[in-house]
Amino acid sequence: MIINNNYLDEIEKILENKNELEDFKRYCTLPLKKSIKINLHKINLDKFRKLISNWGWKIIDPGFIEKGNIENDSFYIDREEIDFALGKSFLHMSGIFYIQEIAAGMPARFLDIKEGDKILDISSAPGGKSTQIGDYLLSYKNRPGIVVANDVNGKRLQTTAHNLNRMGIYNSMLTKLNGFVFGKNLGEVFDHVLVDAPCSGEGTGFKSDFSLKIWKRQEINKICGTQFQLLVSAIKSCKQGGTIVYSTCTMNPYENEENVSKILDFFKGAIELENVDIKNKSIGITEIEIDNETKQILSEQDAEKLARFWPHKQKTGGFFIAKFKKVKTLQEKYPNKENKIAPKNPFKIDTSKSLQKQVSNFIQEQYGIKVDKSKYLFFATSKKIYLTSPEFLEFKDILEFEKVGVPIMKFGGEHKFIPLHSFGTTIGGETNKKYINLNQDDMQKYSNLEDIKIENLDGKYKDREYVVIKFEGIGMGVGKIIDGKIKNKFIKA
Ligand SMILES: C[S@@+](CC[C@H](N)C(=O)[O-])C[C@H]1O[C@@H](n2cnc3c(N)ncnc32)[C@H](O)[C@@H]1O
Structure with missing residues (x-):
């Protein structure tokens, strides 16, 4: 696999020890172990473990989660039979588990989901995290709340629809909008918002060498702009007291810490960074180097709240998570204008x-x-x-x-x-x-x-x-x- 030198130069700058680079390069090319997320509202961990142990399957805890209010649901899976695709198992087909990368299973856990919450997943396709949010909501048993799974890409949204159906996530609705529009049109209507952002995808470089081969700073700048706009929209559309989680499957600092730094500045006083409480995580970086000059972007204290997953350290795909709390309403500062995303020609539905x-x-x-x-x-x-x-x-x-x-x-x-x-x-x-x-x-x-x-x-x-x-x-x-x-x-x- 070819890894672009511009990219390696950027990564070398932020590695704790420069001699990690060889290890980093090696792990970027290794296939990841298969992992799954269990659909907790259908089956609990003990029952699932017992069931699969009868068939010679094993789940292995990656060790990232302290016992909390949401049961651990993301595991590596080891199976004796290797000729039978995991995706063809009836447990997968009938929505008992979702095949998902371990680190990707983390962001939704930090949304502070409560019974009856209304949650926006602003860039949701193919729907892994929407199904996870819907599952946590349904695990409360009484009021199921709702997850609004949005994506700008209609084709990818169809996969989200299929996945929500397969996993039995009935407390969901799908929207096909540019995520930038929620904040200005709806105002503060969601309890929490997930921004699992479109990104340069270096963290999943092992899937294809495309993202690592063609890495260009100009392209990254464009992606950073989209990510920032999605964050702005997410924060505006979240209620006071709500949580906004930002994640990418990338490791460069521009799409991650620099965006965090910019958004904290932009909404100064209205949002605060909260701790992403993951055991054995790597923390964020505090400085970036631009034109041979070092620029401080975050304090040590803030960087410690972030979670980084490095292929060669956590042995996952590359991943980044930041969690914000909205501590002040922004409704007065940014009053929502006429709602242009209301249904224009509502197709006929009967809820009588x-x-x-x-x-x-x-x-x-x-x-x-x-x-x-x-x-x-x-x-x-x-x-x-x-x-x-x-x-x-x-x-x-x-x-x-x-x-x-x-x-x-x-x-x-x-x-x-x-x-x-x-x-x-x-x-x-x-x-x-x-x-x-x-x-x-x-x-x-x-x-x-x-x-x-x-x-x-x-x-x-x-x-x-x-x-x-x-x-x-x-x-x-x-x-x-x-x-x-x-x-x-x-x-x-
Ligand atoms: C990393 S993927 C999301 C993965 C998804 N959360 C999951 O767990 O399955 C990012 C998604 O952002 C979507 N996207 C890109 N630009 C967008 C925009 N302006 N508004 C909404 N979605 C956007 C892409 O189509 C892509 O599906």
Whole structure:
């Protein structure tokens, strides 16, 4: 792999010891160990560990997290079988875990998420951290809050949509906007905001040598401008008392500490830097060298609050995290103008009381689920019923959206509604009738889109009836009973 000399010169300047450079270069080219993030609202760590240990899989704690209010959920994974792709495992396909780089699993943990929070993920695609935020919100059990997953890139946003569906993150909405616009159009509406910024991507250089090969200062300056604007918008749109987390998968100081320094100056008195409490982290740098002159950008005290992940030290991808608290409102200084991002031609959706009643009755009668209005909101388009959280109503008329919640049913059939795969992965776990628990082998077949023959099924269910598929009591999907078999309905959502 080729690593550009301009880049290495920059890195050499900020390494603690100059003789680290060879080590740094070597680690930049090594593949990273596979790692996952467990979907905590579906499975806890003990249960997950027990389950996979039966199959000769092991999870290894990277040791970055002190026991806190969020259970540790990001681990390296070791498996005996190497010919079976991790992404094809039924646990992945039905949203029990997400494949995510270890350091990338850290920023969302520092958002200080509370029950019912409304959180903006300003540049979200492909959605790893949005699914994580949604998961933490759902882990509270009562009010699910909402994560607004935004990205300017429509194609990448489709992957976010797919990932939110797969992970059962129904407390979500998707917007396709330039992230710069939130602050000036909405004002202070979010409890917390994540800026997992577009960056030069050196930290993931191992994926392709492109970012390390063509590293140019002018290009970096452009990216820094975008990152700064996203931070400005994030901070303006966050409520007083809220948290803004900034992260990049890059190691040069310009996209990281220098941006932190600039934003602290720009919003002096309104934001404060907070500690990113990670064990064995590297701290931020305090000085940069410009035209042979050394410039102090942060105090020692502030640099210690930041978290840097170096490939050769933490043995992760290169990564950077800063956490800010908004201590003062900015509403008077920057009053929001006319809201230009409100829905212009809202596509027809029905969130009426009568719809809530009809869907709730169907779910209760057919599947025995008692619908809790503080957790679930249904809405209908002309073809499908979606499940989302009641917090959506606060954004419905002020934010142009692409998609809300996850599709759980379509119109049709004997009872007017036909359950879709995501019915199983969202509320399916709560069914106390019309469900079938599958064992591990059948679950894998189900994820491979095979139909499942079940012994003694005859007579238990009506032909052509839809059942929820469960594994260890967790909702995994939906199937249709036909001729004594479960006809596969996987991802036919
Ligand atoms: C590092 S990626 C985000 C990764 C994501 N948070 C995850 O965990 O899966 C940065 C994203 O920023 C998006 N982006 C770039 N410029 C943007 C802008 N002005 N507004 C919103 N999103 C932007 C890119 O399309 C890209 O998807």
